[in-house]
Amino acid sequence: MNDTAPSPRRQALLASLAGGRPSAPDWFRQALAAAPERSFTEVAGARIETLTWGERGKPGLLFLHGNGAHADWWSFIAPFFSNEYRCTALSWSGMGGSDRRERYSFDIFVEEAMTVAKATGLFDGSAKPVFIGHSFGGFPIIQAAARHGERLGGGIIIDTPIFSPERRRERKEKGAAWVMRPHKIYPTLEDALQRFRLVPAQPCENLFIADFIARTSLTQVETPEESGWTWRFDPYLWRDYEWEDPAPALSAPQCPLAVLLGARSTLMQAGDIARMRSILPTGTPVIDIPEAYHHVPIDQPLALVAALRAVLAGWASASASGENTPMNNGLA
Template sequence: MPVHANTALDAENLGEVVVRGVPIRFSVAGRGDRDVLLVHGSGAHRLWWHLLIPQLVAAGLRVISVDLSGHGDSGHRSEYDGEVWGEEILAVIWATGSSRPLVVGHSLGGRLTLMTAGAHPDAFAGLVLIDTPLRPPPSYQAAVAAGRRQRPRQERRYQSRDEIMARFRLVPPQPHPADEVMTALAANGVREVDGMWTWKHDQCVMPAFYGPELLAAAATVRIPLCYVYGANSSLVKDVEADFVRAHLPGEVNVVRIANGFHHLCLDQPAECADVIIATRARVDGRAPDRDLS
């Protein structure tokens, strides 16, 4: 496993593991055996978490973040599904020598980690789902249908790095963080191809995991789970939080972050870090400095 120091955003160790022939990139920050694994959402990459990683490390956590295949600096596949992405998560856990980390997933990453926890109940110590839409039936049927109407794979290319950087936006729309944050995210989300510029993420229809398989997996998850959403989120409302409380059988803690939008790790990083630290402490059986239940 090659590891070296890199990144302009923070000092980290970068590693790579190959899963079904595709290289998967990950980073590790901090030391110790109290591990947290961060899984980004659709179209994002591991540096989506960079604003809250220093706070997690300062709390004594070892923080692992991954680029799923089709995202960031990891390779692309002809097809993507929850099983192979789950294998990537498990492979990164193994490659970093981790044992039952607390796994944090944002949006699509939250649904993916929930499904993986259902299939591998002993792999994770707990889950934090950050602004992860979970649709009660029959609402998920509309979400599945909308996903099928998305565009087919096409690689959009731009004449210059400045042109593509200027087109970078958060999806769904919300107030943007500081310019330097947006610039850092965009810089780590683009690549040069044949003298032109395109996005690093695979520009195809990604699986959304809104269907009955997600609800079936969720019904089996009994590890501690914290469900976090923004009060101003365009994707997660109080009804989804109420559904999570009622549907998931294990220990569920719901946290509503005031003034937060969908990309909570960007607009409310300190609050997100507090929730993760408190959940890790709860999993460890320790009294957190600030209990957010």
């Protein structure tokens, strides 16, 4: 798929498959075969869906998904790290298989991340855990780095939309905010799959990943009026949500940070990236992932794995040597 293809905003990514599964490469099938242990972690009165790979006692990695997504967005990424790390992925409350809440906040999402990390053994090893978040998942990492950074080995944010308050208002006025209305119930799984879209809209070449994401984003439901398939996230999650400017926390992390960007993402504009760079501590790595749009784990999963490994190796080397380098933001 290329930039001259029909607008992905009008495109049903999986329509041509008619409910069938596309062929997938060996690496993807092997990653999914390394199935996680599935459980729930209680956090502030809600059960949080929790996936884990690897042995307790190894260095910890916590994988955090974006808006409207779920823990299985990492099921084909985390296994690449499970031999050397204890890996955990969670579904935020209101998303995936986690419970819904009456109200949501950055405070509760930070609490979910820290509690799940502790409960699944990410703090058990001698090395401090690293938090990795895509899109919205980067915001709780920024807050955790500022509030609890002395307990973390670092935070890596992937194409997180770090907008100014003015830019966020501008996007909201243009209708970029999610429309809050009840989910439609589709009579069959095939009908639901054909409605799957990526938000923000973009081309997608890896239909085998899009199909996996779509299937794991749906749940079967039955009401007195109808039965069928619908999406596994709270459509009213953002109704009372108060967004915070991430700049204060981003400028004062208490652990190393790194930023990965989709080189072809349209979410962050040049001015947004320049502002972000001016806020970040000096020496914070900002790395483009070539040929990736906003949904980097779908677009360039293997390049993302390589970039994450490079950042983690750099931090581990600096920590082992006790170096006071720009990569670790001056923190020994």
